[in-house]
Amino acid sequence: MSLAAVGEARRVLEQEQSRLAAARARLNQVDEERRALERYAPAYRALLAAGIVGPEQRVNWIDAVRAASQSLRGFAVDYRLAAQQPARLLAAPAGVVVHESLMELNLKLLHEGDLLAFLSALDNQHAGLALPRSCTIQRLASGPFSARFEPKLVAECSLVWITLSPVERQP
Missing domain, CATH: 3.30.70.60 (Ribosomal protein S6/Translation elongation factor EF1B)
Incomplete structure (x- = not known):
């Protein structure tokens, strides 16, 4: 394998590792948002039912x-x-x-x-x-x-x- 090919492989590896890190960060963010939705959904539904959230009643x-x-x-x-x-x-x-x-x-x-x-x-x-x-x-x-x-x-x-x-x- 030539030095150019090794350099290209390293560059592709770094790109893929960067994409993997970005995907993991996005997955963590989505997981945090899911947990926040689960935590606040009952209170939000109560506000909806009470007519506080949404259009005028x-x-x-x-x-x-x-x-x-x-x-x-x-x-x-x-x-x-x-x-x-x-x-x-x-x-x-x-x-x-x-x-x-x-x-x-x-x-x-x-x-x-x-x-x-x-x-x-x-x-x-x-x-x-x-x-x-x-x-x-x-x-x-x-x-x-x-x-x-x-x-x-x-x-x-x-x-x-x-x-x-x-x-x-x-x-």
């Missing part, structure tokens, strides 16, 4: 507000749901787009505890992730005290419904 949110309004003993709940927009966050998780939809609520209350009962009932609907942004409560001008079963307070609240969407990866 506007109809479910409205149904949840209506169901939670049962805690208000028949008093009115008015709402306005704004269009979805990018969430106002200082930092978002990598690989995730966070959106928010603002819902303005106007609730008639017998007492302050009704607001807490409403928010708890809304949370118990499991219709997504609703975060209270602000609430103000004002006493209704009803004249002298009356023991009648009528609203005594009005609450104006802002909630944000949060939805997450995975960022599309480019191949």
Whole structure:
């Protein structure tokens, strides 16, 4: 065998060893990704089922507000749901787009505890992730005290419904 042939064989061997190392590295990366998927898949499926990951669940949110309004003993709940927009966050998780939809609520209350009962009932609907942004409560001008079963307070609240969407990866 000539020196040129030995040199060529070494060059081919080094090329093949480099390709083998690259294939092993890619295999390790795929194995790591598989383990990460197995580890996080149950939590991801739970977020999907809860309506937090994926498209907006506007109809479910409205149904949840209506169901939670049962805690208000028949008093009115008015709402306005704004269009979805990018969430106002200082930092978002990598690989995730966070959106928010603002819902303005106007609730008639017998007492302050009704607001807490409403928010708890809304949370118990499991219709997504609703975060209270602000609430103000004002006493209704009803004249002298009356023991009648009528609203005594009005609450104006802002909630944000949060939805997450995975960022599309480019191949």
